[in-house]
Amino acid sequence: MTAHPIELTVNGRKVSGQAEPRTHLADFLRGELGLTGTHLGCEQGVCGACTVLVDGMPQRSCLTFAVSCNGDDIRTVEGFDGDAVMAELREAFAAHHALQCGYCTPGMLVTARDIVTRLGDVDEETIRRELSGNICRCTGYVGIVGAIRQVAKGRQPQPQNWSFEARAETAAASVAVESAPVAPAAAPMDFSTSGDGFSVLTQQVTVPAPADQVWAALGDIRRMAACLPGASVDTVEGGRVTGSLTVSFGPIKASFAGEGEVARDDSSRTGTVKGRGRDAKGGSSAAGEIAYTVLAEGEGTRIDVTVRYKLTGPLAQFGRSALVTDFARRMTETFAANLTAMLTGGEAQAPAKAELNLASLIWQVLRDRLRRLFGG
Numbered sequence: 212m213t214a215h216p217i218e219l220t221v222n223g224r225k226v227s228g229q230a231e232p233r234t235h236l237a238d239f240l241r242g243e244l245g246l247t248g249t250h251l252g253c254e255q256g257v258c259g260a261c262t263v264l265v266d267g268m269p270q271r272s273c274l275t276f277a278v279s280c281n282g283d284d285i286r287t288v289e290g291f292d293g294d295a296v297m298a299e300l301r302e303a304f305a306a307h308h309a310l311q312c313g314y315c316t317p318g319m320l321v322t323a324r325d326i327v328t329r330l331g332d333v334d335e336e337t338i339r340r341e342l343s344g345n346i347c348r349c350t351g352y353v354g355i356v357g358a359i360r361q362v363a364k365g366r367q368p369q370p371q372n373w374s375f376e377a378r379a380e381t382a383a384a385s386v387a388v389e390s391a392p393v394a395p396a397a398a399p400m401d402f403s404t405s406g407d408g409f410s411v412l413t414q415q416v417t418v419p420a421p422a423d424q425v426w427a428a429l430g431d432i433r434r435m436a437a438c439l440p441g442a443s444v445d446t447v448e449g450g451r452v453t454g455s456l457t458v459s460f461g462p463i464k465a466s467f468a469g470e471g472e473v474a475r476d477d478s479s480r481t482g483t484v485k486g487r488g489r490d491a492k493g494g495s496s497a498a499g500e501i502a503y504t505v506l507a508e509g510e511g512t513r514i515d516v517t518v519r520y521k522l523t524g525p526l527a528q529f530g531r532s533a534l535v536t537d538f539a540r541r542m543t544e545t546f547a548a549n550l551t552a553m554l555t556g557g558e559a560q561a562p563a564k565a566e567l568n569l570a571s572l573i574w575q576v577l578r579d580r581l582r583r584l585f586g587g
Contacts, residue, residue, distance in 0.1 A: 217281045221246070222290030230277040237261045237272035240287060248288040248317050252346075259345035262318035263287050269325050288317035297324050299362045307361070309354035315347050323359045331368040335360060343523050409499075412518045416547040420554040422507035425514070426480050428554060429505065432473055438549035439542075450474060456488065465490035467497055480505040496523045516543060 214229035221244060228243050240246045240263070249272055252260035256274040263272045264286040291297035300323050304310055309319075319342075326333065326341045333341075338359050339352070347355065418425050428434055432452055436442040444454040450473045457466045469488025476482065487498040499520035506513045 215278055217278055219277075219280055219282070220284045222286055232276060232278055234277045235273055236263070236265075236275040236277045236280055236285070239277035240272060240285070246287050246289055250314055250317050252314065257346065258315065259318040259322065260315050262321045262345065264321060264325075269322055286321075288320055291320075291324070294324075296327055296362065300324060300327070300358065303358035303361045304355070307354040307358040309351070309358045311347070311349040311351050311354075315345060315349075318345050319347070319355055323355075323362075326359060327363045327366060328369045330363070331366045332363050333360075338363070340521075340523055409519045409521045412520075414516050414518075414543050416514050416516065416543055417508065417511055418514065418547055418551050418554070419511045420551065421510070422480070422505055422512040424554055425512040425550070426477075426505045428550065429482065429503070430475060432484075434553065435550075438546050438553060440545070452486075465495050467495075469497075497521070514547070 214231050216227065217230050218225065218227045220226070221240070226244065228239070230239050230243075237249050237251055240249050241251070249263055250260040251273055252258035254261075254273045256271040259271070261272045262269050264270070264284075265275065265280060266284050267286075297320065300320055304316070304320070310316055322342060322345050326338060330337065330341070335356055338356050342352070342355070342359075432447060433444050436444045436454060439456075441457040442454065443456075444452055446453045451470065452473060453468075453470045455466060455468045467488035467490050469486055471484055471486025474483050481502070481504045483503075484501045485499075487496070489496045497520065499518060502517045504515045506515065
């Protein structure tokens with residue numbers, strides 16, 4: 212397979228090298244740059260041992276292709292020399308006996324620093340929820356949670372744009388390296404966390420149909436569920452609904468059964484859907500709220516959507532990565548395409564009863580990223 216040139220900023224140093232499209236970021240960091248502090252555990256994005264910061268956000272490097280990070284700012288566990296918060300965390304982990312076998316520690320430390328800096332002084336329940344995407348096979352979470360709680364105590368949340376001084380060391384001989392100042396990471400445009408464990412995604416979609424028709428269609432919750440693959444509605448009683456959503460991601464499959472509340476305001480053409488559900492077999496839970504506004508735009512309709520959601524359990528490790536942002540965007544686009552097909556008599560992008568397959572959708576996301584990257 213043909214290797215492609217990529218340029219990254221890794222731990223403050225400009226790095227260029229060659230990577231095949233199939234090469235994961237973790238393999239590139241460990242094999243090409245010799246940064247073996249990034250550990251590979253499950254290699255399926257489940258355990259969190261390979262967590263690094265990509266443009267300031269924790270991300271699974273075993274699920275991230277190196278070529279998709281071209282131009283990004285990467286920070287591994289080796290890149291925190293001089294970082295005061297990380298220094299406190301390392302001391303606290305040692306004091307609380309939170310290291311144990313140490314294999315999960317790199318991912319734990321990167322995630323712990325994100326918790327402390329993003330949320331500030333947080334309680335134990337929040338720390339455990341935020342850590343739910345990092346697995347300790349020694350099962351010794353008490354010390355880890357205690358260490359994070361100690362460092363977080365009395366702190367205020369910090370802005371998430373960060374920078375640190377470039378270092379002059381050379382990297383592995385197989386790559387060309389030159390020192391350069393590090394620019395602050397760009398703030399995500401449409402993805403944030405609200406500080407209470409919920410992630411927030413905002414998006415606009417357009418539908419080539421009159422606003423009156425779109426607003427009327429959105430009022431039929433069964434028709435709306437038919438536009439989202441994997442979703443079904445069991446009962447509707449007034450503003451309360453029950454139903455399910457089935458999602459598969461490689462070896463992980465979750466079928467969330469739950470209930471929700473639907474509210475609409477005809478005068479402002481705004482609506483909300485609040486719901487929560489649990490996957491009885493897998494142990495994952497989800498809670499969220501969708502708020503939308505329908506606006507006439509020319510002969511079509513623009514729908515402004517804000518989604519707040521929180522995942523716990525095995526699926527939580529996918530909760531805040533940039534890849535999931537792209538996935539959520541693609542999911543909304545699929546919904547909009549199916550809604551358009553329903554209103555205009557066209558062909559839907561995905562059968563209404565099909566499962567919501569994250570692996571398939573994420574592959575589409577990666578394919579589009581690679582096409583943009585290589586001009587395909």
